[in-house]
Amino acid sequence: MQDPKNISRVACVGTGVIGGGWAAHFLARGYDVLAWDPGAQAEAALKRLIETAWPALESLGLAAGASLDRLRFTDSLQEAVGDVAFVQESGPERLDLKRKLLAELAAATGEETIIASSTSGYSMTDMAAEAEDASRLVVGHPFNPPYLIPLVEVVGGERTAGWAVDQACAFYELAGKSVIRMERELPGFIGNRLQDAIWREALHMVAEGEATVEQIDQAIVxxxxxxxxxxxxxxxxxxxxxxxxxxxxxxxxxxxxxxxxxxxxxxxxxxxxxxxxxxxxxxxxxxxxxxxxxxxxxxxxxxxxxxxxxxxxxxxxx
Structure with missing residues (x-):
């Protein structure tokens, strides 16, 4: 197992809103970031997202050595993850795709590389179904935007090794995150379930004419x-x-x-x-x-x- 303190490079696989936000966060914390996404315009979109986020990150304070120049967009998934100790997967929220992608990531990485999924609600037990080696697969559920909201919820699946969860939590904490280590898998995790309870009640109130959208937002804000x-x-x-x-x-x-x-x-x-x-x-x-x-x-x-x-x-x- 690699000491999380010695990790200097991370891979971000999937660079949409969440994956791009992760890339911005890791760059701001002084890591080298290797990014990959199969989308035709993914590289340009990622750079725009990070450039938009960077002034806010500068305002918060960058880590020593943090630089936009430490980002590299690779031509293949294998090139992105072949020589890193931590991978943040942020592919589309589709179970069939997650299963295929995580299986591919597990096969393409070393036996000490942690692979964390940004899933919003799937369990790692379900997502890891096609992976030959699921011991290094964990959930690392962020909140949007990941470069500003500190929370990340970490939980393993039935085949995840305890050391992998330990390593993921330690790495996230070193990377400036507020970490919840969940003791059991729970659909939607903790934060999303709490959000969803308010959201559903808000929809009920609007549907029944009991409150307006503006009143609901004002009531919380x-x-x-x-x-x-x-x-x-x-x-x-x-x-x-x-x-x-x-x-x-x-x-x-x-x-x-x-x-x-x-x-x-x-x-x-x-x-x-x-x-x-x-x-x-x-x-x-x-x-x-x-x-x-x-x-x-x-x-x-x-x-x-x-x-x-x-x-x-x-x-x-x-």
Whole structure:
């Protein structure tokens, strides 16, 4: 196994919006990037995408040695992946194509090369069905645009070796990503399932004439979206319980789970679920008490609101 700290070159296979975004991210982090895509105009489109993204990346701060000159578009898949330790696959979201492409990548790379798929929802167990060696295949699910949104969700399939998941997580962290290592395969992963729950309820409200598109977006942008950028829904509700934290919030508001506030059926609030939520929030809070968390949240909200006003973007312009 190659030490992730020693990886200096990566391959991006598939260079559309997601694959191109990955290429921009890796370049900004100081890697050499070998890119390949079978599309007729893929090379030109990739260069346009990266040139568009580069000013934002410069504003965030480039790693030492980062340069657009470290990108090379290759003539073949084999040329792109033959001598790299990490491959980011971002082909079209079609299961038949993913199976074929991942099998080809596994055959074309060395036994220590990690191959990560940017799939939005397929399991690696399903995608790896045609690969002779699936031990090095993992999911590395990003959020768009990958060069700005830090999250990547990592999970292996039934035939993925544990060391490959370890290596992928370590590499992504070194490459500046916020990594969730999932313990089990889950359709849509974590982030997409949460997004999808809001999206489906939004569609229901529009379909029933209960809210407009503009109202739905405003409700998130000027409401919970601001808080979620800082603490996420669980720690946010932990604060909603006041000094009693999540325990008080669940004990006080738990019955509201039975109210018809969404079309989703709420799970039964068992003692085990309640205790899991409470313990999770306590772990996340660490040594910070409620008052400290509130001050931290408020400082962050003020910074976000000021940034939105200065950039004149978003809905929060009070």
């Amino acid at each position: 000027d409401g919970p979206g601001l808080r979620w950028a800082l603490m996420g829904p669980c720690l946010t509700f932990h604060l909603a319980g006041g000094e009693g934290g999540m325990a008080h919030m669940l004990d006080h508001f738990g019955p509201a789970l039975k109210e018809p506030w969404t079309r989703l059926e709420a799970p039964e609030l068992t003692k085990e679920l309640r205790d899991s939520m409470v313990e999770g929030c306590e772990r996340e809070a660490g040594e910070r008490n409620i008052a400290e968390l509130v001050r931290e949240r408020d400082r962050g909200l003020i910074a976000i609101l000021k940034a939105l006003r200065e950039s004149n973007t978003g809905g929060a312009r009070q």
